[in-house]
Amino acid sequence: MQERKFYAAFVGINAYPEGALSGCVKDVLELDLFLREWCAQQEGLTYTPVYYLAPNEADAFRLEAHAAAAGRSVSWDAPTYFHLRERLFGHFETAAAGDVCLFYYSGHGSQTPAPPEFRRRMLETLVCVDSRDPNSPAARDLVDKELAYLLWKTFARKTGVHTVLIMDCCHSGNNTRDYDGEFRFRFVPSSRSQVPFADLLGHGDAEFYTLRDGYADFRIPSYVHLAACRDDEKAQESANGGLFTGKLVEALRNGGASASYRELLQGLALTVGNRAERQTPVAFSQQDIQLDQPFLSTGMRPYRPFFNVRHNARESKWKLAGGAMHGLQTGDLMRVSDGVREVETPLLEVQATSSVLAPEGFDEDSQQVKAVRIRSARPALKVSAPQDGAFPPGVTGMVEIVPAHAAFEIRALEDGAWGLFRTGEGEPLFRREPDAGRLLAGMNVVGNWMAALELQQTSAAISRSDLSFEWNLSAPSILTPEGPQLRYNGDEMPVFGLRISLAPGTKLSECYVKALYLGSRFSILTSLLRDDDNRLAPGHPLELTLAIGDQTYRSIPVGIDDAYARRGVAQINDYLKIIVSTRPFSVDSYRQDSLPPDEGQAETTRDLVPPKTAKSNQPPEWTVFTFRIQCHR
Template sequence: MSTLYALLVGINSYRASTVPDLRGCRTDVMEARAFLETRLAPGVSLEPLSLYDGQATRAAVIEAFRSHLGLAGPADSVLFWFSGHGSEAPAPAWWFEESTLMLQTLVCADSRDGEVPDLLDKELSILLDEVAGRAGHVAVVLDCCHSAGGTRELPGTHARTVVPMAAAPDRALLLPELAVAAPGRTPDQEHVTLAACRSDELAREMHLGGRRRGVFSWALLNALGRLGPAATYRDLLVAAQTEVEQNVYRQVPQLLPAHRGIADRPFLGGGLAPPASGVLLRYVRQGWEVDAGSCHGLVGAGTTDEIRLAVVGDVPVREVRVVQVLPERSLVEPIGWQPDRDRQYRMVLSQVPLPVTTVLVGGPGQDGPTAARVLEALRCAGPGGSPSPHLRPVDPSDADTAPELMVRAPRRGVAVVVDRSGATLTGELTDIGPDGARQTVHVLEHIARWRQIRELNNPVTGLAGAVTVEVVAARPGEHIVPFDRPPIAADADGVVRLRYQRGPGGWTPQTVFVRLHNRSDRKLFCVLLDLTDRFRVHAELFPGNFVAPHGRAAALRGRRVVAALPPGEAPEPGARVRDWLKLVVAEEQFGPTPFELPALGAPRGVDRGPLAVRGFLDRIGRAVQHRDLVASAEDGAYDWTTVTVPLEVEVPGAERPA
């Protein structure tokens, strides 16, 4: 038997008038606690301590480290999760190893109220060393800014940062041992940290699934539920970074230490487990419920489509609809059938709300008539003249919505599509009359459908971690994929980078193999999609096949994949392109065609009709492109999951932009 000691700190309200309040931090740690309570491995007990708002004073946090986390022994694990403001403080002169002359800080509930300082990173290190000296495994999650660096604010987001703290007087520092140990000090004990961003970036919170949340906490919990208990810290970093970059920019989650070792151990040392039978439907005093909630990734209020789950394998499909999402469970009602109250039913997700892409059209200093034509085209772009099912225009005054796409109208009859970071996604779209406006909406819908495929995931799958995608370096003269060579590790920001090499003949692209590894004890059907940054989706790498239990399969039938820039793009230093490998896994066979998209601007051809595919994958696959079709419920529903691996092909020699 072992124990997981958890200290969960979520601070929305601060005492000091100079520290602005937040809105999503309590939700972060409440959902983290709910996740832990539903996912502990057999033989592991949970001892949680939650400190909210005014409870989380500097003194209380320090005391909780010693009186609560300090109880952990060699067989136990420890988790410290902090959601709140982060900031900086000037480093005392004797901390000569701080090259920036600044320390990172956690802002406690009473920090800067009178003479109460923040909790310095050096103090946190002392506390963690004390705990790690006795505990078997120590993990830290920090969803806060690591500095007050000047990063542009986004509409609909709020940064978890405040201005730097004035230098703390020596008497306010933690204990005398800090002053003694600090110069030249290296940590005595190892612990692993998953941080929301780099030290010069802001961590943000926004509305996600109908609630205000920290983007990183939300992404990390999604990754934990999707990848399963075998996921390492490095695996979780990659998955969480993928989620974060889909919602904000210039926030890159970090893993410390990033070298192999503790970073490649399972989260919490292996103290988590999947649900015993996936998602279960059962009758309780309040009615019917399933044991999955918002902490597992189900969305709540704020969506237009309902969530449905179906009994595994039943023909015809027997479904329930979700009527209320709670942190650790969801209340449901049966659709057209009456379950037996004395039974429990294994369920799979059979309908999930697909994300509708938000679009901001026009704005100050732009051409009003051109923007108005695009907005009018959006209002009638759907079936029968209804609004576009893929896009939702947002009002510039809506402070709670961060638009994912923006249409700029720099002059009369011209539109350009950019993303929320300001990066241009299209060339100039001209002649924005009635026909030109419709074409602009077609471009927006193409990008939106591509995003829906990239973001597609099953938050309550029982297949979490069943199949992994491995990118393996090819050696000179090697043409067939090796069976067991270790894959290329992702960088600290979760991206697998493939770099050109310079030789006597110029720049040469790297060659790799792409391997699929079924780690489960059953055969599973897999399709590997390649999503390019030119908004193409294709399944040429692995168009679909079953992979044997504990077996491996390879893209391109085991042949090498050349990681090159697109044709016509010269390999100049600093050039780079991004792809996303999207693996879709299911218990039954399905076809890749519903997911495929041509590159933006390429001829699309004739859309194919419904495929003869069993289960939910056909429904959601067709829904990505054909939201006006009604899915048939004649076939059984089966479990499915996805894995996303971001790849970047780059030519070295130029500094990567911040």
């Protein structure tokens, strides 16, 4: 068996000269103890941690208790600017394929004005123990772009290393209030001037930074980033530790270590949100599919849309973390399970981002209850089937089988397979299937796609005049009132870009934006706007971006699959839905792969690149804008 290593580097800072904290070292020790126990249960995995701590006097007892539980005492270096910049990442230098690397930070977060070479007005920072010490004039905050460079420099040329960042600190914010007097915030204002681009670590490395149109773009290696809050929110802590880390360790000890990152964060969004009105944990990876990996593992698990269910003690109701914004409707039949018990129950009430249901027999304190939709109250896809009874009748998921006169029909083909057709047309919508069950699964994908296309909402609080949509199209494409009409330039694939900003004179002070890209092969892509960076505010526009490898592109390619082109298809219609809300939200439940055409075994994708190419009691206001992306070849 291959011997593997788990490299962990922990930073916990309580003893700041100003703005001292009290729970950061506790966070480190609790997560470290869990990881020690978890690694001890694995075969051939050696745990190798290092620590950069600034404990206060009260931490002495915690360090002693941790030493007794772990069977060894912790030694540490000071979490200074020099150590974090020059030494910490050296711990990962010998990591090889199959190893796991974790960087965990618990302390203050802050901001600094961004140099003009960056598109954003502010950059996020990690506050080192000596960042604000007048006796350390060479020290400053570690800027997020410098952290990105350290990650890239350390891991860009490593293959097979699973890398994770966990940050329990504030990313940004202005005036705040304590949560019931129990929690405070891990944020301090910036006290030193803007760091010039030329002084940032990584400046001058042409492999990392690229200047395009006067702005600096940079490479992002493969890693998973878990953050305690969005970049416009603040992370809360008490003497018992950070709210995020405490709930994270609790979830991991209660079975969350076997969940994917996406599943883990969806659960944390509920448990943290129940304690803090404005703290939303988020996850990010350059390749969105990496969030479907199990926690601290390189194994991949297929993504299955689901919704977390938690009992809300204040309302004495079971609440599901999904609502009308996610395509749910009152009466939808849900299968609810905690891994042991399983029941089917309808949605009783559907609001914008949450729903009410009444599953019986579940522990009200359980963190393991999940639900999947097994039948829609109003299926988006109605299909007529052959009258010989060979195809199973009924309703399942987003599909209803009807006797006749539907816009779609199932046909039995000469080779014994089944195919789904638009009524009156001669080509199957996707690859024919000899098994009726697999065809029905593909039909559900089509039904989900159609339900997403039909998603509509208009709020008086968010109108078209509040937003500015700035398109950038490759020649000879044109912009029509319905959306871009993209055209190939010879064999060159067309591209588009979209920049969204608040319009002059709008009354909106901020809003949150997500995008659904509905591909012509029934894929739904949800990652063109990141969950941790989708706040739209004055001076903070958003751009759609597509991640390919370690590069991020603002020009997004759209192409016609060669299988379609060989059949003479010269035009496709994709759709872009822009969802705008007054509160943060997720659209992960819409994500799905494309269906292969009825020719060969074309690779399914989750993106736009062809296969051959690389919290308040008031419900949020929300509006959906739909654009047709037409491509001609």
